[in-house]
Amino acid sequence: MAERDPTIAAAGAARSPGATWTDILEVDGRPVPAFLKEESYRYLGSEPIDATVYTSAEHQALENARMWPNVWQFAARDEDMPEPGDYIVYENAGRSFLVVRQDDGSVRAMHNVCLHRGRKLRLEDGSADRFQCPFHGFTWNKDGSLADIPCRWDFTHLTDAKMQLPEAEVARWQGYIFLRENHGGPSIEEFLAPLPEFFERWRHDQCTTAIWVGKEVAANWKVTMEAFMEAWHTIVTHPQLLPFTGDANTSYNIYGDNVNVAYTPFGVMSPHIDPEGKEQQWIVDEFIKYNGRSADNYADSPYAVTVPEGMSARRALGEAMRKNFAETFGHADLHEQATDVEVLDGLVYNVFPNFAPWGGYMPNIVYRWRPGSDPDHCLMEVRILVRIPEDQPIPRGVPMKLLGRDQKWTDAPELGVLGHVFEQDMENLPYVQDGLKVSKTGEVQLGDYQEIRIRQFHQTMRKYLDA
Structure with missing residues (x-):
């Protein structure tokens, strides 16, 4: 076990200052489902990750032989x-x-x-x-x-x-x-648990694929995936999101071996921003400019929000998002019961090894990452699912637009401002891949709490590779 500074909090117990996830839920405009309030974190150790899991052809061959088929x-x-x-x-x-x-x-x-x-x-x-x-x-x-x-x-x-x-x-x-590929093992419901219970509320089977973009990335599939498994890189990589994103106040939870989630609150300022002189309207205005999942990305209707006197930006955004989505996508009964959390926040689930559906009622992002022919490349895919009005059949989804290695996410204008956010991530990833190859220590160090999802992933992968 790695040595720890005895003057700091117990392993995995430290949290960012400011409002917690549960504090934010307490002032939601509607009663929040119990499962969104429950913490499911456990300390999994502080040992480093061997850098060769991202760079070694032998490791990729082992994944192909022992993990993916099972x-x-x-x-x-x-x-x-x-x-x-x-x-x-x-x-x-x-x-x-x-x-x-x-x-x-x-x-x-x-x-x-x-x-x-x-x-x-x-x-x-x-x-x-x-x-x-x-x-x-x-x-x-x-x-x-x-x-x-x-x-x-x-x-x-x-x-x-x-x-x-x-x-x-x-x-x-x-x-x-x-x-x-190999028959036998847990059923899909067992493998996904507890998603079948959680997503019964959100019903992705009432949705269709409205946008689907894939891109070849010059980094290992795990490097690329892990860039989307924690929110606190926002402070440097996505500074335009800080005015309305509780990046370091994200709640992280793990379930068994296969499932984890990051709950990132929107409509609140990052703890990295000095709130002095910042009005609630400013939070809303920045959200509308830079949040990639606003209704105006998927509908022609205008999307303007004025924060009434005495109301928080988060509450005003929740009310506006709920109304706009009900008008755009139907299912008024669902949106009437939807909490601010479910129409506003990033509820980003990951299922081992490479499937990440977002929860909630707004257009849902779905990520998938697949390894390339060598450890230095992968395919990242982004789908946007939209809910179909209940009186209409589910239409055929759109095909994937594939971007080459030299293209940018912004070459897919249908992604809106999401393309710019993804491109900010891409500016890091090739240099992460290069850095892992030349690292003197050959180790990757993870945070105990904010990077618990990454640690859970590696421990689960190890169980397959060692079997």
């Missing part, structure tokens, strides 16, 4: 492939899958490889009743069963059963489609 992976959403025969090509960690909608509405995931000479069957998403290999014409039905072998007389040793495309396990939850 975890539930977020592969698609229902709106990506709503009709029978619709399929997506999901590729990750050295595997390629065809995730296909069946005639009965179910979903199957087959390995995207011809069993004859090994060519990939499909390179892009699409719709098909059969998958014919472009090399020699071996053909499979959309359920993975063999349909045809040209010159079958020369393959009498191959039975239909032997030529069934190998399948991964598939599970579905709240509009998300997951696969697991």
Whole structure:
């Protein structure tokens, strides 16, 4: 165990000065669900992380062999492939899958490889009743069963059963489609717990993908993901957000091995800002300029908020956001019960190893990170889910816009000011990757509280790699 200064608080007990998360919830405009109030933190040690977990090709190979095949992976959403025969090509960690909608509405995931000479069957998403290999014409039905072998007389040793495309396990939850390469292990509900209980309130299955942007990043997938697992880097990386973001007042919680969350309050000033002379209207005005999830990013209606005398910026923003979203997206009953927290704050959950859906009722960000072909690159994806009015069917989602290594997030104008925020993060990440390679100590030091989510992730990953 690392040595500690005996003059400071007990391990993991220190918190930023100022209002706590629970203090903020006490003055919410509506009763807040109990699970948002409950602390689920535990001290996991203070040992450093070995820098080679981010830079070593051998470590990446170990992840590919021992971790990825045994975890539930977020592969698609229902709106990506709503009709029978619709399929997506999901590729990750050295595997390629065809995730296909069946005639009965179910979903199957087959390995995207011809069993004859090994060519990939499909390179892009699409719709098909059969998958014919472009090399020699071996053909499979959309359920993975063999349909045809040209010159079958020369393959009498191959039975239909032997030529069934190998399948991964598939599970579905709240509009998300997951696969697991190796069969067996916890159910999706067990793996995600306690998300199924929490998200029953927010119902992502009533949403569709309105924006989806991916970008190749010149950093390891874990380096990139971890930049989005704590809020206190805001003070230097995103200073424009400080007037309305309680960055260091964020609440961090971990659940079991697989799930964690950061609850970041908006509509309150950062403890790093001197409040002297700062009016509540200033907080609101800065929020409207720089917050990437305001309603005006997803609707044409104007979004202006005047703070009444005696009201806090947070309360005024909560009322305005609730009204605007109810008018824009319907579900007035849901928004009537929605708390300020659920229409305003960053409720950022992470599910091991690489899936991060935001909670609440406003348009929800969903992150996914996938490793590249080498440890120095990855693919980061950002989806924005919007709620569909209850009297309308869920429409097909938009396809992903892929940005290359030399493009910026701001080259996707549909992201609005979020693109600028992500680009600020990108200015750090390649140099983090480079720095880890040349580090004299070869160690990464983590905070006991604000970086507990990162520590939980590494301890869970270690359990797979050591198995």
